[in-house]
Amino acid sequence: MKLSEITPDTSCPCSSGVLFSDCCGKFITTKQHPPTAESLMRSRYTAYAIGEIEYLTRTLPLMDRKKFDRAGAKIWSEQSEWLGLEVIEVKENSPVHATVEFKAKFKIGDEEHLHHEKSRFEKQMDRWFLIDGKILNE
Ligand SMILES: [Zn+2]
Numbered sequence: 191m192k193l194s195e196i197t198p199d200t201s202c203p204c205s206s207g208v209l210f211s212d213c214c215g216k217f218i219t220t221k222q223h224p225p226t227a228e229s230l231m232r233s234r235y236t237a238y239a240i241g242e243i244e245y246l247t248r249t250l251p252l253m254d255r256k257k258f259d260r261a262g263a264k265i266w267s268e269q270s271e272w273l274g275l276e277v278i279e280v281k282e283n284s285p286v287h288a289t290v291e292f293k294a295k296f297k298i299g300d301e302e303h304l305h306h307e308k309s310r311f312e313k314q315m316d317r318w319f320l321i322d323g324k325i326l327n328e
Contacts, residue, residue, distance in 0.1 A: 191272075193219070193240045203239035204232040205274045218245050223318070227288035227311035228280045230318040235294055238263070239272035251312075251319045270296040270303075286313035291326070 191203065202213035209215075214236035217224045224230035230249060237245040243264050247255050273295040282288045287310070294305040309323040 191240050193242060196240070202232075203236045203272055203275075205276065206232065210236075218242050223316075225318075226280075227282070227290050227318050228277060230311060230320065231277070231290040231292060231309060232275065234320065235272075235275045235292070238267045238270075238294075241267045243267065249318075249320055251314060251321070269298050271298075272296050273302070287311070288318075 191200075196210050196215070198209070198211060200210045202208050202210045202215070204214050206213050214229075214233035216222050217229070217233040218237055218240075224233055234246060234249055237243070237249075241264070243260050246263055247258055247260060250258055275295075276293045278291040278293060280288065280290050289308055289310050291308040292306075294307075296303050296305065306326045307323045308326055310321040311318050312321050313319075
């Protein structure tokens, strides 16, 4: 799915059960920032699902943006059919540090894949950013 294919009735790709425009769309298509680490994580998943690579870049801290592999992210985004997201656990370790463990399901060709990751987020200047992520096994 592409951003241009989204209509007012489209459910959010992040599996929240809410319309895109009331969920991740608020953050991807406007300048509004996700208020929590979980909403940032969800909107990043949705950005992969609809190919909004610029959004993936701007949710990284400034110093990490240059080394972000945009081309790789674009290929992963476009090759995959994004099947859904499951947030396993959200931990707020301090007012400005949080971890979100999640499973993202996607399909490349006929093969289904599961991406299981625990990501670290940090709030800088009142805005959440993705710091890094650890891939977990099944
Ligand atoms: Zn969403």
